Amino acid sequence: MSEERGGAGDSFEDRLKAARSRRGLDAPSARSGSGSGDDLPSGGSPWGIGLRVGVELVAALVVAVAIGYGLDWIFGTRPILTAVFVPLGGAAGVLNVYRLFAPKRGEGGGAHNG
Amino acid sequence: MAAEGSSSIDALSQFKLSTALGPIGASVNFTQSNMMMVIAGLLTLALLWVGMRPRAMVPGRLQAAAELAYEFILSMCTETIGPEGRRFFPFVFSLFFFILFGNLMGVFPYAFTFTSHIAVTLALSLLVFILVTVVALKEHGVHFFSYFVPAGVPKVLIPLMVLIEVISYLSRIISLSVRLFANMMAGHVMLEVFGAFIVMLGAAGAIGWIPAALSLSVNTALIGFELLVATLQAYVFAVLTCIYLHDAVHLH
Numbered sequence: 001m002s003e004e005r006g007g008a009g010d011s012f013e014d015r016l017k018a019a020r021s022r023r024g025l026d027a028p029s030a031r032s033g034s035g036s037g038d039d040l041p042s043g044g045s046p047w048g049i050g051l052r053v054g055v056e057l058v059a060a061l062v063v064a065v066a067i068g069y070g071l072d073w074i075f076g077t078r079p080i081l082t083a084v085f086v087p088l089g090g091a092a093g094v095l096n097v098y099r100l101f102a103p104k105r106g107e108g109g110g111a112h113n114g
Numbered sequence: 115m116a117a118e119g120s121s122s123i124d125a126l127s128q129f130k131l132s133t134a135l136g137p138i139g140a141s142v143n144f145t146q147s148n149m150m151m152v153i154a155g156l157l158t159l160a161l162l163w164v165g166m167r168p169r170a171m172v173p174g175r176l177q178a179a180a181e182l183a184y185e186f187i188l189s190m191c192t193e194t195i196g197p198e199g200r201r202f203f204p205f206v207f208s209l210f211f212f213i214l215f216g217n218l219m220g221v222f223p224y225a226f227t228f229t230s231h232i233a234v235t236l237a238l239s240l241l242v243f244i245l246v247t248v249v250a251l252k253e254h255g256v257h258f259f260s261y262f263v264p265a266g267v268p269k270v271l272i273p274l275m276v277l278i279e280v281i282s283y284l285s286r287i288i289s290l291s292v293r294l295f296a297n298m299m300a301g302h303v304m305l306e307v308f309g310a311f312i313v314m315l316g317a318a319g320a321i322g323w324i325p326a327a328l329s330l331s332v333n334t335a336l337i338g339f340e341l342l343v344a345t346l347q348a349y350v351f352a353v354l355t356c357i358y359l360h361d362a363v364h365l366h
Contacts, residue, residue, distance in 0.1 A: 011189035012182065048346070052293065059288035064281050085281075088274075092281035096289070099282075 056100060057093035064089020123310040125303045129230055147228040154215035154228075158208065183211070187352070194356035198363050202356075205245065209238070210352035217298060217344030221337060229347075230298040232291060239290035242355050250362035261365050290354060297347045301340045308333045 068085030072078050133140040134149040165180030173181055187207045191199035213229055220227025228234050250258045262279040263272060311329040315322035 012185045013189070051296070055289045055293050055296070056285070059292060060281055060285040062288050063285045067281065067284075088277050089281055089285075092278045092285060095278060095282050096285060 052100065053097050056096035057090075060093035060096055061086070061089040064092060123307055123314075125306040125310070128226075128302060128306055129299070146226045147231060147234070150216060150219060150226050150228045151212070151234075154212050154219065157215045157219075158211040161211075183207075190352065190356055194353065195360045195363060199356065199359070202359050206352050206355055206359075209242070209355060210348055213238070213294065213351050214345065214348035217348055218341070220298065220302065221340050221344065227298050227302060229294055230302055232295045235291040235295040236287070238294075238351075239287050242290065242358065243287045246355075246358045246362045249359065250365070253363055254365055258365065261361070286354075286358065290351065294347050294351055297343050301336070301343055305333060305336055305340065308336060 064085040065082060068082035068089075071081045071085075075081070131145040131147055133144060134146040135144055138144070139149075161176070161183065162180050165176040168174060168177055170177060184207075187210055188200070188203055191203045191206055193199075195202060216227065216229045219225050220230065250261070262276045262283065264275055264279065267275050308329045312326050312333065315326035315329065
C-alpha cells in the first residue's frame with residue numbers, strides 16, 4: 001500500500017498533512033497540538049462522556065458486588081463480604097473515571113497511571 | 115422492525131432471536147444473529163479482497179476504502195500500542211470491522227443488529243480481556259502483578275489499593291461490553307418507538323398527521339445519529355482494545 005513511497009510508518013493523515021502544509025493549505029497549528037494526546041475514548045459529545053462515566057462507575061460496582069457475593073457464597077458469610085466490596089467497587093469506579101479524565105501527557109515521563 | 119399492532123409500542127421484540135436458513139438453521143439453532151455475523155465477516159473479507167484486486171497504483175474508490183481502512187487501523191495500533199502494535203494489527207482490524215459492519219448493517223430495515231445483544235458484546239470483551247491478560251502474562255511473567263500495585267502508595271494502603279485495582283481491572287469487561295451493547299440497543303429502541311409513533315399517530319386521523327410528520331423527521335435524524343454511533347462505538351471498542359494492549363505490553 002505505501003511501499004512505493006519508501007517511508008513506511010507514516011500514515012495517510014501524516015502524508016496528507018505534510019502535503020497540505022507544503023502547499024500552504026493548512027493553518028500550521030491546526031491539529032499539531034492534540035495529535036495523539038486525547039485519544040478520544042470519551043464519545044465526544046457531552047452525552048457520550050456522561051454515558052461513559054456512568055458505565056465505568058456501574059461496571060466497577062457490578063464487578064465488586066459479584067466478587068463479594070461470590071466470596072460470600074464460598075465462605076458462607078452472607079452479607080459481610082458483599083458489604084465490604086461495595087465501597088471498594090465504588091472506589092474502583094471513581095478510579096476508572098479518574099483514569100478517564102486524568103491528564104495523559106508525557107508518554108515517556110510520568111505516565112504512572114495505566 | 116415493524117411494530118406489532120398499533121395499540122402498543124413493542125420496542126424490544128426486534129431483539130428477539132429466531133432461526134435463519136429454514137430447517138437447516140432451525141436444527142442447529144443458527145439464528146439470524148449468527149447469520150448477520152457471518153455476513154459481517156464476509157463483508158470485511160469482500161472489502162479487502164474485492165477492493166484490493168485491481169492493485170492499481172492510483173486506487174479506485176473501493177481500493178481506496180480498503181487501503182484507508184488498513185492504514186487507519188495500522189496507525190491506530192502503532193500509535194496507541196507502540197511499535198509492538200503491529201503484532202496485534204490483525205486482531206484489532208478484524209475486531210473493528212466485525213463490530214463496524216454489525217453496527218452499520220443493523221441500521222437497515224429488517225436487518226438484525228447482533229451488537230445489541232449483551233451476550234455478543236460480552237463475548238467480544240471477554241475475548242479482548244483474556245487476550246490482554248495472556249499477552250501481559252507472556253510479556254512480563256509474574257511481574258505482571260505489579261500492575262496492581264500503584265506507585266507511590268503508602269505501605270498501609272497497598273492491600274486496599276490492590277483490591278481496588280483488581281476490581282478496576284475486572285470492570286473493563288463490563289464497561290467495554292455494556293457500552294457497545296447499551297449504545298446499540300438504545301438507538302434501536304428509539305428508532306422503534308418513534309417508528310411506532312408514526313404509525314399510531316398517522317392512524318389517528320388528521321389531528322395526528324403533524325405529530326406523525328414530526329416523528330418521521332425525528333426518525334430521519336435518528337438514523338443519521340445511529341450511523342454516527344455505529345462508527346463511533348466500533349472505533350471506541352477498537353481504541354480501548356489498543357489502550358488495554360498498550361497497558362499489557364508496557365505495564366503502566
